[in-house]
Amino acid sequence: DTEVTQTPKHLVMGMTNKKSLKCEQHMGHRAMYWYKQKAKKPPELMFVYSYEKLSINESVPSRFSPECPNSSLLNLHLHALQPEDSALYLCASSHLAGGPYNEQFFGPGTRLTVL
């Protein structure tokens, strides 16, 4: 299984809502990532988890809260988002924590709309 799955595919939420994005992989990867991608722009790195511990936070606002409950799962908890947070949220994973030759496997993303 070389797939990264993300749920839901689409999410519409109000600015006062709390919601969560879920990402799952069963490739035995110990590094997992969240990216944000606005339309016609490249993905921007948000968070990196290595061995289930947060290793990089790219100065992301606290209304985005990542969680890695085990080596296969990665969540992104959303609270009090703004309309400008509407974007495609991509999850990725890779073998080993570190290693510049490691391929990252991406999920199809969750399309988030904040009203």
Place this chain on the structure above:
Amino acid sequence: DAKTTQPNSMESNEEEPVHLPCNHSTISGTDYIHWYRQLPSQGPEYVIHGLTSNVNNRMASLAIAEDRKSSTLILHRATLRDAAVYYCILRDTGNQFYFGTGTSLTVIP
């Protein structure tokens, strides 16, 4: 991470070779050169990577300049399925990498 520069867009005729250039003049000795592509409505997917020598795989070839300040991704016979945004990325010893602006490839039937 060192920066990469790519043309915004390129066109190719179907079944012809495509050469996608990337400049990375500030590359360091430990940076690997990676290429990913993103098809419409999908997440990015790995294409190829290299350090110093040219590389081939089933998807593409990667030609790296001798001074490593530039590289070229070669698709030997473009198909309509190759229409995508192609990203050239430099990766150092860390987990993360940072996407550049990429090249949007259009394949003309």
